[in-house]
Amino acid sequence: MSNTPTAAAYLAELAQRMVQLMHLNADAIEAAADAVERTAMADGLAYIFGTGHSHMLAEEAHYRAGGLALTVPILSSSMMLHEGAVASTALERLPGAVAPVLSRYPIGAKDVLFIVSNSGVNAATIEAAQIGKARGATVIAITSQDYSRQAANGRVRVADIADIVLDNGAPPGDAVVGVPGSKLRVGPISTSIGAALLNAVFAEVSVRLQSAQAAAPVYLSANMPGAAEVNESLIARYRSRNPHL
Template structure:
């Protein structure tokens, strides 16, 4: 077997063995948001945004998901610029005001290191507004290094619920010629958010409620237009 494949399997097994209880707790929060017709918001900077995007307008995924997207939090204007910006205080409040985040909604904040200003301040703002925060982070790495925020806090210290992605410090599953290789945080995060979402769907279905799930646009005979119309006034990027 390919070494990365073996390490990845072991990584998923570790998450399953240690994080199932918290994944189930997150699923109940998702399920409540679905039943109450609320929105699940996701936020991450750099590669962590990919994990939030996995839930957004995804075939076989939930339709009541909004991903906070802006060139401030991706690398389209330069990788070094993006890495510097995620450490700047005050920007999360600016982004918050661009989205119609309402009482009863949920915020999922993804940050592998959990130490940079933007994800920390997004969690702070959500808590201030009474929005429950689910954090997906590496507790090993986060506990190893100091916060880059003036409060001295890290993401895991601010969330209502923390899911440890079990990623080793440095985000590598392998060591090749003395260098860490084989990133783990995207693989782990995408597994976690899909596990939460599918468990939530099962809870909602067991209660006899209709699931807001997208069909693939590439399968004839199905349309997502009803869901687009339902959420277009509450989800910015539809």
């Protein structure tokens, strides 16, 4: 018998949910890949925004080995966790706080804007999606449909605004493993599944571009042969439009 039954249960639950992702999101993944492919062919950019833990998906895609170089993270320390988690939680709920952040990024009609939010209802999330739409970008949400329906309580959800919705399937509260003898639940899944959805879309787009002889702009791991030359070329191409390179 395993000495780590809870760890095993969590990993089994996560694996099962990963297997279900394609069934849950087949049409949305195709639509998202179509949108990012159009953006790539138009020399546009794929911006990624999230607050709190969701911001990690913006960093996941940024300057990533095996990832598309056209991705641009939207990062604001005040809405992340490392400089004050309590303050960032309050700020993401404050109307008007996100507009100055997005003013740094020239999101336009040939671009895609991914909005990552598990609950899908906070002010920063909603306003970022609205700004993206107003600028003509294709807005793609990565969210939990179940959680956001419960959390909305009559409010607008990011899923209501986005052009395309990728459902991470997370339950309300995110955690999936019960703690015996209590009402506690542990083992959040939204970050792992969100990263998988994001990378699935970008992998699809990369293969499509290469198949169309469009030279997919993909970073190589720095320790792989030829990586320096490939990555330096991509950095030179995107540095003027990505403030985080």
